Amino acid sequence: MTPPRLRPRPPPAGASLKERLAGARVVFRQLPGTLRLVWEADHRGAVLVVALTIVLALLPAAIAWVGKLIVDGVVEAARSGAAADRARVLRLVAGEAGLMAVQMAGGRLVGLRRELLRGALGNLVNERILEKALRLELRHFEDSDVYDKMQNARREASSRPLSLAMQTLAIGQHTVTLAALSGLLLRISPVSVLVIVAASIPAFLAEARLSGESFRVWTWRAPEGRRLNYLEWILTRDSHVKEVKLYGLGPLVLGRYRELFRKFFDEDRSIAIRRLRAGVVFGLVSLAAFYGMLAVMAARAARGAITLGDLTLYIAVFRQGQAAVQSVLTAVGGLYEDALFMSNLFAYLEIPTGGEAPRLQPARTLPRGRPQLLELRGVSFRYPGRQDWALRDLSLTLAPGEKLGLVGENGAGKSTLVKLLLRLYDPTEGEIRYGGVDLRDLDPEDLRSRVGAVFQDFVRYQFTAAENIGLGNPARVEDRGRVVEAARRGGADGVVTALPKGYDTVLGGWFEAGHELSSGQWQKLAVARAFMRDEAEVLILDEPTAAIDAEGEHELFERFQALAADRTAIVISHRFSTVRIADRIAVLHGGRLEELGSHRELIERDGRYAHLFRLQARGYLD
């Protein structure tokens, strides 16, 4: 069992301001990285959006000021009755209309550029996530922490970077707007500026706190979210429907689904309610502040201490100011949430990889084309986070071209040994040498290109039959002659020619016109895929015949003997009739090499192999 992992604890609900500020600092560290991504995705768009935003930031103050001039102009024109004053008012009205038009068009243009930027940025980030997934090693995929990070990153990272950049920009824009409006207001009432600022601080703090909380809920939810997806998957996948129906699993699985969903829903509702409550309370506070100040200003205007235009300006500025404060608040809330999500994305992108890099630079190379000596020297292996040994002190030498059969009960360590040979993991102790070179000193890509393998859990690609085979050698996937030859060698040609469109038939049930195959037929394609690697020096077949019928198995092995004549081969099988043709057979038990020898030698030895062989043989004879 994997020991429970320590997850970073969220700050407790009552965290001190200092702690929260420290958290915010960490959060705002995401900004440069995010802006760099935006720049990379579309720098022209970014420049345009920033320039337009600056213009838009200054417009509200300009419009409010022109509004004041209009009112004062009207009062003046009414008093003087001069045509020139009336004309001035009309010019001012036209000016304000012009400013409003610029504001509207600018807003639309920013919206359009933002949409374009969203596409480019989303694409860039998704590509980064997938590129990183390619660099991750098997151990990462088998680690649930890393897996959660990846799912978290994938979930919203394509929309979050733009959102973070835009929220930052919005804060900048509305802060400039507020500064310009405050400048206007300072002229007539410095106190009201103070009142606006003071009335918005509590709302600002509440927003930052609640959005932090909602992110934490999301992060904590990642493992449960995966469980929820899994439950959904059980009920909706074709591969599960038989068992779901037979065992009547529907109500049980659906019940678990509902339970988890309910929990999520309750958490979301609680945050939404608290947000609403804070919004209403703080909204009322600022409303009271506004009307209190309006009463003061109206009284001053009535006394003639300020002009009617000043009063209009106050109302306009306060309304615009309120709107700007509200926008900053929303942006701050969103910004915090976005930045937290981005920190998750960057954490994922920064997962250290390169554990597979060769220890020596440049990597050691070996002549190609013919197999080399393969040696295991005192190899022991423990999976990360596990206490028990999957393999223990294994020493074994395979001569070039030798065929080794590997047998052992479930969990004996057979597949683990294959993972070590492919350098998907490194031995915890001891070493594996190929051609006299430690695998850790070879380039893993070079090593893997020398191996053809059929895994126990081979993949059923929902592509055409030709591609299912051709993917064994991506450079040759279009080479039909080669694909047909590999199909023949792997014994899959019969399967393919019986398909409605032959090699061009799309396989599997996921896509329209997909043609489903039997397990044995899929397996034959997987074997053919391994045969795409003409130049493979080592062939590994991990239970290649589990789903193949007896006749198919016999055929495959005869062919295999011929084709693998000059290659080293390791065949893992539970069928002893299969492994007996190997030059030598290794019997693994509890991760240790218990017996090693030819079929004849092991039968004579009368140990575990002989016992198991007789058991199976008796089963066939009875």
Ligand SMILES: Nc1ncnc2c1ncn2[C@@H]1O[C@H](COP(=O)(O)OP(=O)(O)OP(=O)(O)O)[C@@H](O)[C@H]1O
């Ligand atoms: N990804 C993993 N993480 C942790 N432990 C693992 C992992 N894969 C396998 N193990 C453990 O390692 C041991 C050896 O497993 P392995 O898959 O090598 O057995 P096997 O001989 O191939 O069995 P089978 O015949 O069932 O395929 C088992 O105890 C198993 O629980």
